[in-house]
Amino acid sequence: MVKEMRIDLNPSSLHKRHHVFVKFAVSFLLLGLAFRLFVSDSIRFSSSVVETPPLVDTNSITESPPLSSSSSSSSSLPAQAPSSGDLLANESQAFPNEISPNSMYAVAAECDIFTGDWVPDPSAPAYTNASCHEIEGHQNCMRNGRPDSGYLYWRWNPRDCELPRFDPGKFLDSMRNKSWAFIGDSISRNHVQSLLCILSQVEQAVEVYHDEEYRSKRWHFPSHNFTLSVVWTPFLLKAYIFEDINGVSSSEIQLHLDKLDETWTEQFKNFDYAVIAGGKWFLKTAIYHENDTVTGCHYCPGKNFTELGFDYAYRRALKTVLNFLTNSGHKAFIFLRTTTPDHFENGEWFSGGTCNRTAPFKDGEVDMKDVDIVMRDIELEEYEKAAPVGAESGVILKLLYTTRLSLLRPDGHPGPYRQYQPFTKDKNTQVQNDCLHWCLPGPIDSWNDLLMEMINRGIHQ
Ligand SMILES: *[C@@H]1O[C@H](CO)[C@@H](O)[C@H](O)[C@H]1NC(C)=O
Ligand SMILES: *[C@@H]1O[C@H](CO)[C@@H](O)[C@H](O)[C@H]1NC(C)=O
Ligand SMILES: *[C@@H]1O[C@H](CO)[C@@H](O)[C@H](O)[C@H]1NC(C)=O
Ligand SMILES: *[C@@H]1O[C@H](CO)[C@@H](O)[C@H](O)[C@H]1NC(C)=O
Ligand SMILES: *[C@@H]1O[C@H](CO)[C@@H](O)[C@H](O)[C@H]1NC(C)=O
Ligand SMILES: *[C@@H]1O[C@H](CO)[C@@H](O)[C@H](O)[C@H]1NC(C)=O
Ligand SMILES: *[C@@H]1O[C@H](CO)[C@@H](O)[C@H](O)[C@H]1NC(C)=O
Numbered sequence: 001m002v003k004e005m006r007i008d009l010n011p012s013s014l015h016k017r018h019h020v021f022v023k024f025a026v027s028f029l030l031l032g033l034a035f036r037l038f039v040s041d042s043i044r045f046s047s048s049v050v051e052t053p054p055l056v057d058t059n060s061i062t063e064s065p066p067l068s069s070s071s072s073s074s075s076s077l078p079a080q081a082p083s084s085g086d087l088l089a090n091e092s093q094a095f096p097n098e099i100s101p102n103s104m105y106a107v108a109a110e111c112d113i114f115t116g117d118w119v120p121d122p123s124a125p126a127y128t129n130a131s132c133h134e135i136e137g138h139q140n141c142m143r144n145g146r147p148d149s150g151y152l153y154w155r156w157n158p159r160d161c162e163l164p165r166f167d168p169g170k171f172l173d174s175m176r177n178k179s180w181a182f183i184g185d186s187i188s189r190n191h192v193q194s195l196l197c198i199l200s201q202v203e204q205a206v207e208v209y210h211d212e213e214y215r216s217k218r219w220h221f222p223s224h225n226f227t228l229s230v231v232w233t234p235f236l237l238k239a240y241i242f243e244d245i246n247g248v249s250s251s252e253i254q255l256h257l258d259k260l261d262e263t264w265t266e267q268f269k270n271f272d273y274a275v276i277a278g279g280k281w282f283l284k285t286a287i288y289h290e291n292d293t294v295t296g297c298h299y300c301p302g303k304n305f306t307e308l309g310f311d312y313a314y315r316r317a318l319k320t321v322l323n324f325l326t327n328s329g330h331k332a333f334i335f336l337r338t339t340t341p342d343h344f345e346n347g348e349w350f351s352g353g354t355c356n357r358t359a360p361f362k363d364g365e366v367d368m369k370d371v372d373i374v375m376r377d378i379e380l381e382e383y384e385k386a387a388p389v390g391a392e393s394g395v396i397l398k399l400l401y402t403t404r405l406s407l408l409r410p411d412g413h414p415g416p417y418r419q420y421q422p423f424t425k426d427k428n429t430q431v432q433n434d435c436l437h438w439c440l441p442g443p444i445d446s447w448n449d450l451l452m453e454m455i456n457r458g459i460h461q
Contacts (some may be wrong), residue, residue, distance in 0.1 A: 110457065113454075126197070138418040145423075163446075164453065175224065176224050177225050178273065179270055180275070182274075183230075184231075188275070213245075234279070236320075239261065241253050256289045265324060268330060274335070275451070279339055286313065288313055311374050318379065334398070340406055366407060383397070387399075402450070412442045415435060417439075418437075
């Protein structure tokens with residue numbers, strides 16, 4: 001099984017194919033998305049209605065160099081941003097799409113829980129906007145007035161076995177005196193809020209810490225002595241980020257590819273379990289440092305630095321992270337969560353892209369975007385190298401391969417309902433859509449079903 005994996009992921013061909021996207025189109029597409037969605041939603045949230053700052057950040061768009069200037073170094077691949085409807089177009093036809101990474105660690109008798117379909121499920125979601133108080137305003141689709149509710153009635157159904165629903169009582173009992181952390185960007189926060197909401201059926205968490213900007217938090221479940229943290233570290237690396245609270249950048253990010261962000265590494269020994277993920281922040285313009293020297297950049301025209309591409313940085317980052325995890329001497333149970341796809345259609349985040357589908361895709365109905373393929377493949381390759389190293393020193397490293405099943409859920413995003421009742425004043429008002437984060441409740445709850453199943457397997461193995 002591992003052999004098949006290697007064939008699927010021939011790294012040299014992968015590299016060539018990705019060249020153009022990596023360097024140019026991708027950064028253009030997602031530069032501003034990251035500015036806005038990752039930052040503006042991360043400021044103050046609570047159960048009250050949050051004012052949303054204006055979403056179209058023209059500065060970050062116009063600062064992007066024109067795409068055409070990049071075509072000189074490109075091969076036959078398009079250097080243009082994919083046009084409307086790219087989600088369903090055949091742009092990524094030539095890329096490997098069907099990978100079953102679970103085969104890398106699952107024992108033969110176990111089914112691959114990451115391959116399957118979404119099937120209708122009439123049972124109510126585990127929580128609602130009324131029963132859970134931890135839902136961030138921008139992802140509280142029910143409260144914000146999303147009119148359809150069909151997206152709530154699906155269950156992830158692995159092809160060869162049943163995936164039980166997360167059992168919060170059993171989870172909390174098995175996690176007595178234990179500590180969990182979700183480490184990453186705002187998608188990790190989205191994920192931890194799903195878990196908090198699921199657990200709130202059994203016990204309400206008590207918030208015991210938050211940082212100044214409410215991006216990192218810690219909760220305690222007193223009757224189970226269970227501790228849950230979310231640590232905001234969008235690159236996982238040492239990074240200097242010059243953005244104001246609206247996500248407007250005054251200077252390039254300075255990113256140290258060989259140094260970790262101490263925000264999480266200093267706490268790491270406190271965590272028995274960690275769900276760690278990188279992601280879309282790597283698509284931003286950044287100056288790359290290694291050994292305290294600038295070695296290049298991503299998307300920095302006029303700077304006379306070597307364009308290294310975000311794929312270079314992402315791989316280097318994951319190597320640094322995984323090397324730390326497998327050599328820290330702390331025997332934790334670690335999940336490396338794979339990249340989460342967005343579902344902007346008929347445009348991108350800044351050009352009126354929407355995600356108004358109301359039902360999942362069937363397998364084969366959608367192709368993964370190139371940027372997600374690049375990230376996912378880097379994750380799988382680096383995971384495959386690191387897992388055996390971790391195993392030697394008692395670190396359990398597992399891949400939480402959510403990319404594929406999430407790709408099939410274009411219906412699970414807030415879309416315009418990232419804002420409270422966006423259309424009450426004016427039916428035709430233009431609002432920014434969020435087709436990247438997930439509604440709560442929503443498909444991201446299934447990520448926790450997967451975690452629970454993997455823990456059960458881990459314990460019983
Ligand atoms: C996608 O590719 C398939 C087979 O290669 C072709 O039949 C189909 O028409 C293509 N679809 C689009 C939208 O180009
Ligand atoms: C939950 O959402 C519904 C609309 O679906 C709304 O009527 C209700 O007030 C909301 N409750 C809370 C506590 O947000
Ligand atoms: C709670 O768990 C921690 C370990 O995470 C332990 O040190 C502490 O003694 C526990 N407290 C109680 C009251 O059980
Ligand atoms: C939790 O910690 C407390 C205090 O250290 C201890 O008495 C108890 O046995 C522990 N429970 C478990 C399940 O480890
Ligand atoms: C890093 O820099 C130091 C001195 O600045 C040098 O001694 C060392 O060899 C460098 N390491 C690498 C890997 O370049
Ligand atoms: C760009 O960098 C190269 C090598 O570091 C140097 O030779 C060249 O003069 C620089 N060009 C400009 C315009 O600064
Ligand atoms: C979804 O949005 C597109 C435009 O982006 C629009 O043409 C279409 O009618 C919308 N579908 C629904 C069901 O609202």
